[in-house]
Amino acid sequence: MVRVLAALALPVLVPTIITLLIWSLPGDPASLICPAESCGSTEVLSARWNLDQGPQGFLSAWLGDAVQGDLGRSWRLQQGVQVNELIGDALPNTLILLALALIPLTIGTLRAALGPLPRGFGPVIQVLGLVPALVLALVAAAVVELRWGSASFGDAASWARLIAGALVLGLADGALSGAVGGTRALFEAEARQRYVGIALLRGEGVLGNTLPNVAPALAGQVRGRVLHLLSGAVIVEAILRIDGVGDLLWGGTLLQDFGVVLASATIFALISSALLLLQAMAEVLIALVVRRSPDLGEGAGA
């Protein structure tokens, strides 16, 4: 219930906070788009950018437009350009980056769930996990730039950046070690429960018994990992010059482009909401499956 409420609130809460932030800064918000010393009076500018009716008027207009698919225009980063265009170019790259980064994490999670890991694997991924995303991203950027050149953005170079970025996201800041360690800890703790011992005596497998019970916690861990990747994507995209939503958010923040920040932060909020809803759905489905089990057969009640 909390998750569903949070999922519904986030896409409204995030733009609201950012809007309040715009008005909390000193000076007229329109002067962020064009300073008064360059543009003179900002009245016309304020009216044109919906800034003349205060935070409430601006927010309701922005949300109304956003619901219809119009995320407004960039204030400073690419002044006047539709943010939809920028997001439209950036979002697929971020989603591909995330999908690729999830590959090592999924393999690690499955491997940890299915049995003991190869000797020496744990320490290696733990050491790799200590390296901050920035350092691994710099190594990846150096490899790409030395191979393709800094100005190269052809198909091959772009894919190389995406794959290198995904590897960085998948390994750095304890992403893989966290996925493997978290999954192992969950399954090991559950395997120590008395019912698992009884199931083993009945000739059943461990995984079949533990999985339904750890699945909700596992779903929570997976959501946490994806959020971790999204967080790291801001740094990785900016360093590797991947045209993604994270890079857009960083550029907007750096230049105080609230048009871009509003839109890109809302996109992140929408992704986070989708993850929350997916987790809630997974929990409901697991609860339904667990309630239907076990199938004790005809003579069970005798």
Place this chain on the structure above:
Amino acid sequence: MKGRLLRWPYAAVALLAILALGWAAATAPVHLPAPEVDFAYAGPLELPPFGADHRGRPLLDYARQGAWVVALPAMVAGLLVMFMAVGGGLLACLGGGWARSAVQIASEVVGSLPRMVVILVVALLVPRDDRSLLPMAIAWALLAAPGAMDEAASVAERLGGTRFVEALRAHGFSASRIFGWHVVALNLRPVVVRQGAEVMMQVVFLEIALSYLSVVEDQPSFTHPDSMMSWADLLYQGYRSIVLDVPTTHVLALGLALISLVAVVSLSIGAAARAR
């Protein structure tokens, strides 16, 4: 006894490194010295202990200024998380079931957005004339705190929670001894200290990342005034040695060494506080 002996080396390493970083932060110059072209790109042997940058300014001053930028905010963030984790553990011992639920709900809500998005929104709040890492460090600590509180509460519950406290009360122990010594110092310590050390490390890495991204774009950093240099400046100058063949490999080495030192400090603190 054996466990205590094993923890000593970790504690010694952590203490030495913290003292070194603390000294660096305390003695950081407000401005870098004037360039000395004769020392441009000087290595550690020509200008001890670390060499010089492309304009002949000693890298020691970069290291000290970078330590100044991160020292206080990282410490505040670490202490804040430790304080809140202790609170989470104590609440579990006092039987605050509602508090545990509240922490879990807060954890869900706070943790539902990517942390970097929240940090960048906080960065927008930092006044341009008074840039500091502190607001972002506090925000990071607040984002990390529910997780730390939850983990500390789990430890307290494994300990027995309210039953543990009642048992000690039955032995005639005072409240300060039960909560201060038996619960916090003996049982919550490993988790609380490790969480605090991890958050300190994360705040340092956050500063380096934010400053690096600003340096690349040739923009002022959110985390420190223009007169100060971050360790990210070392990485930026050093990175050019790889892709542009500029003789700044020693700068890169220093930047990476400082990052490694922070990771070692964090790990050592966690290991030193580990339970017997």
